[in-house]
Amino acid sequence: MIHAVPIRILVVDDSAYNRRTITRILEEIPGVSVVGYAVNGEEGLRKVADLKPDLITLDLEMPRIDGFTFLRIVMQKQPTPIIVVSSRAEGENVFKALELGAVDFVAKPTARSDDQLFNIREDLVRKVLFCARTDMGKIVRRTVAASGSRAAQRAVLPRTSDLPALGPARLVVIGASTGGPPAVQNILSAIKADVPLMFAVSQHMPAGFTRAFAERLNKFCELEVLEARTGDKMQPGRVLVAPGGHNLIFRRRGGEILAQVVDPGPGQIYLPSVDAMFTSAAELGNVSLIGVVLTGMGNDGAEGVRKIKQVGGQVIAEDEESCVVFGMPKEAIATGKVDSVLPLDGIGAEVLRRGLA
Known part of the structure; x- marks a missing residue:
């Protein structure tokens, strides 16, 4: 370019x-x-x-x-x-x-x-x-609105403590790049700890920074947020963050879903790979799956969106107006497989609406 x-x-x-x-x-x-x-x-x-x-x-x-x-x-x-x-x-x-x-x-x-x-x-x-x-107008608007919008979201999101047991495991996989850390925090900080959903995040980031990212999310969220390690269990109310420079995929052990941290494949530019995480989630079987594609450069996640839809999952993408970079969501939307295109402040509520339906 x-x-x-x-x-x-x-x-x-x-x-x-x-x-x-x-x-x-x-x-x-x-x-x-x-x-x-x-x-x-x-x-x-x-x-x-x-x-x-x-x-x-x-x-x-x-x-x-x-x-x-x-x-x-x-x-x-x-x-x-x-x-x-x-x-x-x-x-x-x-x-x-x-x-x-x-x-x-x-x-x-x-x-x-x-x-x-x-x-x-x-x-x-x-x-x-x-x-x-x-577009610095977007950055300024997001910065000014960040704290107020999180409080407003928490006030309107449904309570989940009295929900009945939900059949198959319910997994939300989130991918982001440029502009992603505040966007991911915006979504996760609006969700209560008793939610019966499991979360995983692949945020493009170099090695050595994702632990601090996970610790910061954990500080500002009711959910438990951890940098993923091989063998970590996916659990309701827990968020696993893919380690920088590596990929997060999943495997089954009996009735459990476990995290597996693996080295990138040849030619992978964007790491951790959203496509690798989405594709692995789609291959689990017997999982109610939601993919979320947030702001970021490139087309990472587009192929994974197709995989999620092939197994009956649902996909949400951030809209152009709220994206810092409308690359990843644009490519996801272009697949024709995205169910909802929403501004950032509406995504947390939509995740719960779809995940708890």
């Missing part, structure tokens, strides 16, 4: 090594121009005002004005797509930044070697090209 109009990028990072590494990668992308850099948040704010970049890469831990304050000010005064550059140790901070309006994140270079440069290049290039033209 080469943009007709050059993408002008500002690099904000107090590490000289990181600035050089990121700039070197970005300047190799056709149609991309690094128009400046800043060594702290204070300088970054001045450069944003002066240069008006199309996209910013942002370190969170900086002197004077940190990344969170920088994010808040930019989102209020000059909303601009921001990709956070973060280490694994800062996982919790990454998800806070995404809630504040950052579009996506990439792993920070951790060693002064060309190997590290190559390790982050593909991820950074792909996300820059997709995120640079993000």
Whole structure:
């Protein structure tokens, strides 16, 4: 993807090594121009005002004005797509930044070697090209509305504690990419712990960040949320999150459904793979299945949607208006197999309506 109009990028990072590494990668992308850099948040704010970049890469831990304050000010005064550059140790901070309006994140270079440069290049290039033209109006609206909408959803979702036993196991599988972490949190935080549904999530994310993602979801949700490990049991009221860089699939052991964490197949670009999780869920048999496709780049999930429908499952996709990137839902909808297309704030209630019918 080469943009007709050059993408002008500002690099904000107090590490000289990181600035050089990121700039070197970005300047190799056709149609991309690094128009400046800043060594702290204070300088970054001045450069944003002066240069008006199309996209910013942002370190969170900086002197004077940190990344969170920088994010808040930019989102209020000059909303601009921001990709956070973060280490694994800062996982919790990454998800806070995404809630504040950052579009996506990439792993920070951790060693002064060309190997590290190559390790982050593909991820950074792909996300820059997709995120640079993000509709920031959507990001701002989602950020402002997030806390209020979760409270409102919880107030209207049906109570589940008095429901009768439900025949076959009921499994909800959720796939997301760019813009996904706040979207997944929006849905799961609106569902009560006594719901007789099992949940699994494949969110495109590098290795080392999904444990912090699961821990953050667990903090804000009544449901039990865990990073999946091989052998974990799928249980009502529990959410298993696929580990970054791997795939989450399922197997049966007697009457139980167990998680299995496996290495990616050859040529798989998007990990954890939504298609792999959806397809495996469809192969379980004797399961009432709902697939949910949320915001994200690419077509991951489309083939899995077909598999879910082949076994009588149901599929919900996020609509274009609420998506940060309308790639994955668009491809899912194009299969002709999606049952409902809804704004993000309506998906939690629809999952329960269909799952408890």
